[in-house]
Amino acid sequence: MNAHPPLVGEGRLPRSRCGLCHIDLDHISVTRGGQTVLQDVDMHIHCGQLTVLIGQNGAGKTTLVRALLGELPHTGHIRHLNETGHPVGHLRTGYVPQHLDFDREMPLTVADFMGAAFSRRPVWTGLSRCTLDRVREALAQVKGEELASRPLGRCSGGEIQRVLLALAMTPSPDLLVLDEPVSGVDQNGLALFLDTVTELKRRHHMAILLVSHDLQLVREYADYVVLLEKTVLCQGAPDYVFTSEAFQRTFEGGQQAC
Amino acid sequence: MLNAVYSLLDLLGVEALRFTFMKNALIAVVLLTPLLGLLGTMAVNQQMAFFSDALGHSALTGIGLGIILGVGSDLISMIVFGVIWALVISAIKHRGSASADTIISVCSSLSIAAGLLILSSGGGFARYSSLLIGDILAVRETDLLYLLLALIGGVALWCVMYNALLLTGVSPSLARSRGVPTRLTEAGFVVLVAVAVMLSIRWVGVMLINALLIVPAAAGRNLARSARGHAAWSVGIALVCGIAGLMVSYSLGTAAGAAIVILAALCYLLSLICKHKRG
Numbered sequence: 001m002n003a004h005p006p007l008v009g010e011g012r013l014p015r016s017r018c019g020l021c022h023i024d025l026d027h028i029s030v031t032r033g034g035q036t037v038l039q040d041v042d043m044h045i046h047c048g049q050l051t052v053l054i055g056q057n058g059a060g061k062t063t064l065v066r067a068l069l070g071e072l073p074h075t076g077h078i079r080h081l082n083e084t085g086h087p088v089g090h091l092r093t094g095y096v097p098q099h100l101d102f103d104r105e106m107p108l109t110v111a112d113f114m115g116a117a118f119s120r121r122p123v124w125t126g127l128s129r130c131t132l133d134r135v136r137e138a139l140a141q142v143k144g145e146e147l148a149s150r151p152l153g154r155c156s157g158g159e160i161q162r163v164l165l166a167l168a169m170t171p172s173p174d175l176l177v178l179d180e181p182v183s184g185v186d187q188n189g190l191a192l193f194l195d196t197v198t199e200l201k202r203r204h205h206m207a208i209l210l211v212s213h214d215l216q217l218v219r220e221y222a223d224y225v226v227l228l229e230k231t232v233l234c235q236g237a238p239d240y241v242f243t244s245e246a247f248q249r250t251f252e253g254g255q256q257a258c
Numbered sequence: 259m260l261n262a263v264y265s266l267l268d269l270l271g272v273e274a275l276r277f278t279f280m281k282n283a284l285i286a287v288v289l290l291t292p293l294l295g296l297l298g299t300m301a302v303n304q305q306m307a308f309f310s311d312a313l314g315h316s317a318l319t320g321i322g323l324g325i326i327l328g329v330g331s332d333l334i335s336m337i338v339f340g341v342i343w344a345l346v347i348s349a350i351k352h353r354g355s356a357s358a359d360t361i362i363s364v365c366s367s368l369s370i371a372a373g374l375l376i377l378s379s380g381g382g383f384a385r386y387s388s389l390l391i392g393d394i395l396a397v398r399e400t401d402l403l404y405l406l407l408a409l410i411g412g413v414a415l416w417c418v419m420y421n422a423l424l425l426t427g428v429s430p431s432l433a434r435s436r437g438v439p440t441r442l443t444e445a446g447f448v449v450l451v452a453v454a455v456m457l458s459i460r461w462v463g464v465m466l467i468n469a470l471l472i473v474p475a476a477a478g479r480n481l482a483r484s485a486r487g488h489a490a491w492s493v494g495i496a497l498v499c500g501i502a503g504l505m506v507s508y509s510l511g512t513a514a515g516a517a518i519v520i521l522a523a524l525c526y527l528l529s530l531i532c533k534h535k536r537g
Binding site: 107113120164168 | 303416417429478484487
């Protein structure tokens with residue numbers, strides 16, 4: 001279905017197509033205000049895979065993401081390893097936040113917003129042709145070319161998710177972190193978003209970590225599932241995790257994962 | 259150099275510009291309103307109107323403290339105190355669990371009260387009443403050089419930090435993930451606003467300084483679709499209303515700040531109408 005030509009000539013080739021290089025989270029613990037929020041989290045996020053983090057509200061999903069982004073002090077190690085287990089330099093992370101809490105009346109086009117991230121030239125002086133090209137290119141990756149000139153405040157929840165995804169994909173990251181991108185987006189928008197993510201995964205072969213609410217969709221799209229409750233309760237293929245005892249205990253009384 | 263500008267203004271043949279104080283006032287307006295217009299775009303987008311209001315009020319405290327500490331120049335004590343106060347308010351805002359509105363309101367009241375307390379001691383506040391409504395005669399020739407430097411420095415800083423500030427305003431966590439030092443950026447912005455406000459306060463007055471920052475940008479917001487349009491409208495409205503307001507105040511014999519702000523407010527009303535017509 002997604003028969004893309006090889007990416008030669010499109011700039012960066014994937015560093016590896018092996019599925020073996022990974023981001024290694026080794027005994028990650030986070031303490032906040034004297035309380036242990038995360039304890040000894042051990043997990044791998046493999047390149048070319050969509051790893052989905054699930055768990056109850058307050059299980060520490062967002063905390064783990066913030067630790068991964070370097071926003072929270074933590075103990076333990078986060079390493080980026082290649083297929084032979086050797087560390088590869090700096091981990092480039094693209095991040096799609098949960099939602100944008102901004103003033104929707106702000107006079108700001110999608111191109112302005114993305115241009116502010118791509119270029120040093122202050123966007124109130126206008127966008128250079130080169131920056132505009134980069135914006136269009138980035139939006140094309142998420143099938144959002146038509147959004148460039150639209151005010152950001154006039155975009156729907158799903159469209160804003162795609163803009164954020166395009167932003168996180170430029171420059172191409174080693175690890176893409178999607179923090180609960182499901183809230184405020186309807187089912188159609190969500191499926192479209194996850195289709196786009198899956199396509200990007202195939203084309204760029206990067207590691208993707210998704211924090212998710214929607215267990216139904218997790219089962220459909222995830223390659224690997226991690227069930228978190230202060231520490232990792234269970235991890236593995238979706239079917240394995242979904243039939244585990246830990247999963248039954250956590251989500252007892254219906255499939256309400258929030 | 260100033261003389262060249264003076265003779266250029268004489269060429270315009272405007273009756274009001276016969277006087278040197280009017281020439282100085284006009285130059286001050288032309289130098290300061292664009293900077294305030296630019297900074298205002300971000301202040302309205304980030305809902306900081308109340309914050310800059312509190313900042314303007316703190317000029318009274320700044321001058322009061324300057325007198326107590328024996329600082330020779332009003333301007334320096336206003337700027338130093340304004341910068342410190344701006345950083346304190348934004349730090350409290352970041353820490354506090356109470357609503358930002360409440361915190362800023364308390365800070366604002368405190369700074370007015372402290373300023374009045376100091377400046378009215380001995381019953382001599384009348385001397386400072388021009389601070390409240392502003393006085394264009396207060397613009398001296400030496401001030402113009404500082405204003406020019408402020409304009410150049412302010413716009414340069416604005417160019418450097420605008421993109422970072424924009425990303426921070428839309429989403430701090432996204433900005434941090436792209437390597438933006440969000441706290442430093444926000445601190446830089448409030449310091450810049452503090453300096454621009456304090457430089458303008460002597461001729462616009464404590465009561466109206468915030469309007470000059472906010473109203474043109476608020477009008478521009480209704481008219482623009484893009485960041486560039488917003489900056490252009492805001493600077494344009496600030497500049498046109500500044501010059502026109504100065505001339506109106508001369509012929510009516512009123513405070514210049516008041517005339518400028520009334521014109522800007524009219525622009526805001528017109529912009530609202532335009533916005534509703536466009537839908």
